[in-house]
Amino acid sequence: MGSDPEFAQGVATSLLDLVGSTPLVELPRLSPRPDVRLYAKLEGQNPSGSIKDRIAKAMLDAAEATGELAPGRRLLEPTSGNTGIALALAARLRGHPLTCVVPANVTAERRRLLELYGAEIVDSPGEEGSNGAVRLALSLAEQDSGYFMPFQYANEANPRAHYEGTGAEIADALDRVDVLVAGLGTGGTLMGAGARLRESFPDVVVAAAEPLPGDEVMGLRSLEDGYVPPLLDVSKLDRKLLVTNAEAVAGLRLLLEREAVLGGVSSGAVVHAALHLADELDEGVIVCVLADGGWKYLSADFWDADDAESAMERSVWW
Amino acid sequence: MATIRIPPTLRAEVGGARELAANGSTVSDVIDDLVARFPALEAQLLRDGELADFVNVYVRGEDVRTRDGLDTEVRDGDQLILLPAMAGGCFGVRPRGV
Numbered sequence: 001m002g003s004d005p006e007f008a009q010g011v012a013t014s015l016l017d018l019v020g021s022t023p024l025v026e027l028p029r030l031s032p033r034p035d036v037r038l039y040a041k042l043e044g045q046n047p048s049g050s051i052k053d054r055i056a057k058a059m060l061d062a063a064e065a066t067g068e069l070a071p072g073r074r075l076l077e078p079t080s081g082n083t084g085i086a087l088a089l090a091a092r093l094r095g096h097p098l099t100c101v102v103p104a105n106v107t108a109e110r111r112r113l114l115e116l117y118g119a120e121i122v123d124s125p126g127e128e129g130s131n132g133a134v135r136l137a138l139s140l141a142e143q144d145s146g147y148f149m150p151f152q153y154a155n156e157a158n159p160r161a162h163y164e165g166t167g168a169e170i171a172d173a174l175d176r177v178d179v180l181v182a183g184l185g186t187g188g189t190l191m192g193a194g195a196r197l198r199e200s201f202p203d204v205v206v207a208a209a210e211p212l213p214g215d216e217v218m219g220l221r222s223l224e225d226g227y228v229p230p231l232l233d234v235s236k237l238d239r240k241l242l243v244t245n246a247e248a249v250a251g252l253r254l255l256l257e258r259e260a261v262l263g264g265v266s267s268g269a270v271v272h273a274a275l276h277l278a279d280e281l282d283e284g285v286i287v288c289v290l291a292d293g294g295w296k297y298l299s300a301d302f303w304d305a306d307d308a309e310s311a312m313e314r315s316v317w318w
Numbered sequence: 319m320a321t322i323r324i325p326p327t328l329r330a331e332v333g334g335a336r337e338l339a340a341n342g343s344t345v346s347d348v349i350d351d352l353v354a355r356f357p358a359l360e361a362q363l364l365r366d367g368e369l370a371d372f373v374n375v376y377v378r379g380e381d382v383r384t385r386d387g388l389d390t391e392v393r394d395g396d397q398l399i400l401l402p403a404m405a406g407g408c409f410g411v412r413p414r415g416v
Contacts, residue, residue, distance in 0.1 A: 131404065210381070213404055228371055228403045240381035242399065 015047040016093055019057045020165045022046060024173050024287075029258035030271065035283035038274060040261060041170060044293030048082070048089040048117075050264075051166070051291040052152075055188055056086035058161035059150035060094055069148050071095060076147040078102075078130070078137035081110060082292055083152050088117030099147070101137040103129055109299060129213075131227045152186050153229040159192030167196025170287055177201045178284035181274045183266035183291055184208035184240070187232030193289065194236060207239035209266070209273035211248075241276060243269040249308035251275070252294065264292035320348055322398040331358040345375055346388035348398060363400070374401045 012018050022045045027038040043051035063069035075091050077084060078101040091098040098119045102111065105126030114121060124136040134153065141149045152158050166189060170177060180197055182189040194206035234240065243251075245265070252268030254275075255261045263271070267290035274288045297303075305311035322338050332338060332352075342348035353360045363373050368388070375382045376399040382390040392398065 129404070212399070213401070234381070234383050237384050240384045242376050242379045242381070 014093060016053075016057050016090060018047050019053045020046070021169060024170065025259075025261075027255075027259045027261070027288075030254060030275070032275065032278050033282075036278045036281050037285045038278065039174070039285065039287045040255075040259075041166065041287060041289045042261070042293075043166075043289060043291050044264070044267075044295075046086075048086045049292055049295060050082035050086060051189065051289065052082040052086035053089070054161040054165050055152055055155075055158045056083065056090040056150075058157040058165075059087075059152070059155050060090050060096070062155075062157040062160075063148060063150065064094070069096070072097075073148050074099060074146060076101070076137055076141055076149045077151065078124070078133035079152070084110075084114050084119060085117060087150065088114055088119040092118050096148075099140075101133045101140065103133050109296065113296070134227060152188065153227075154231060156231075158186060158188035159195070159231055162189050162192025163196045164192075166289065167193030171197055171200040174285060174287070176285045177204050177287055178281065179205045179207055179274070179277050179286040180289070181207045181209060181270050181277065181286065182289035183270055184210040184232075185266075186229045189289055189291070191231055191233065191236060205238040205277070206236065207241065207273060207277055208237050209241055209243050209269040211266075211269065212242045212244045214245075239273075239277065241273045243272050244309065245302070245312040246308045247272045249302050249312070253303075255290075256294075261290070262294035263290050264294055264297055266291050267294075319394060320392050320396045320398055322348065322352065322400060325401055327402060328359065328362060328400065331362065332356045342392055344388065344392055345377060345382050345390045345398070348392055349375075349388070372403045374403055375399070376401070 023042045025040050025042060027040055031038045046053035060069065072095060075087060075096050075098040077087055077098070084100040084102070088098050099122055100114055100119045101122045101124050103126045104123040111121060122140070124133040128135070137149060141147050170193065177197055180194060182193065184190060190206055190208050197204045248265050248269035250268070251271035252263055252265065255263050255268065255271050270288045270290060274286050278286055301311040302308045319339050319341060322340055324332055324335055324338060329335060338352065340348045340351040342351050349363060363370060369375060377385070377390050377392060377396055382388070
């Protein structure tokens with residue numbers, strides 16, 4: 001924020017100054033009993049609409065500070081989702097061109113959003129999903145040293161953004177946190193916010209909601225083609241819950257019907273996991289990190305489909 | 319008796335089955351039962367007697383690594399799910415041929 005007295009307080013000089021400090025709202029109508037208090041951290045309120053604005057900004061800040069990311073240097077990142085969109089926004093404002101490596105079968109609206117924010121797109125084999133995009137991006141970066149790859153899966157600025165931001169904001173806002181629930185992707189939110197909350201609330205249970213992929217998206221030749229993000233230390237998770245697409249959609253519908261919160265698919269999964277964990281508590285405070293809003297999913301068929309699993313084509317949605 | 323969901327990458331090792339039944343009161347017992355019948359699974363699932371890093375096993379919808387690992391209790395009628403570790407952040411990707 002500028003300190004010029006000519007400008008009213010609350011006027012930002014850049015969209016990037018508006019990243020973080022997201023609202024925390026109580027969800028009393030979702031709580032299974034009055035002594036279990038549920039809160040949602042609304043990360044969809046970030047400038048590009050998701051929690052990934054935090055790490056996009058943090059990864060560029062860190063690389064610019066070390067000089068590794070010189071002015072105008074091209075960025076390369078494997079992503080078909082929120083990280084690509086967040087990086088595209090941040091890269092445009094900071095003057096860096098961006099190439100996203102995206103599975104060829106990514107939905108049209110993801111591709112369109114990336115293009116509108118100015119990203120160049122390179123396709124990776126669709127049947128290899130995100131693991132294939134990671135592999136291709138790593139090999140492109142190896143062949144051409146002109147690229148700078150933030151690489152959210154291994155960049156320490158990712159969990160640090162959640163330690164200093166997401167986690168600190170929750171710890172400052174609440175006197176007590178018993179359970180933190182967030183979606184598992186790179187592991188950044190869970191590792192960073194989890195570590196920060198453990199400092200304030202040593203007994204906090206850090207719980208991951210993880211997508212159950214359909215057979216069709218597991219186009220791996222062997223289990224060894226699997227990928228564990230280097231940032232993710234499973235020993236730092238207290239719970240790791242598998243959530244089906246149908247369960248995530250049920251969570252989304254509850255969130256919308258009871259609390260009028262329009263969440264993205266991973267938010268539905270987080271709510272589902274949170275309610276499962278709430279059943280184990282007589283009393284306590286559960287914080288759900290809702291990574292994005294439902295706006296980017298409006299064209300999807302699952303909102304009112306009887307068979308959400310079929311409507312989602314057994315894809316992975318976060 | 320528990321059922322075990324087999325991911326596509328392991329089906330060749332088990333004669334193409336998508337799901338198998340197996341006996342055991344812990345995850346370790348169930349895997350031993352499977353490996354006794356399908357020895358090629360051992361090299362895919364285990365490293366030095368522990369679950370390989372790229373393999374996730376879930377009992378009642380929860381990763382056994384955040385429960386009691388291979389000692390996690392398996393009850394009659396439970397479903398176990400075997401999955402390869404997948405990178406997150408790939409939402410919006412449609413499956414093959416769609």
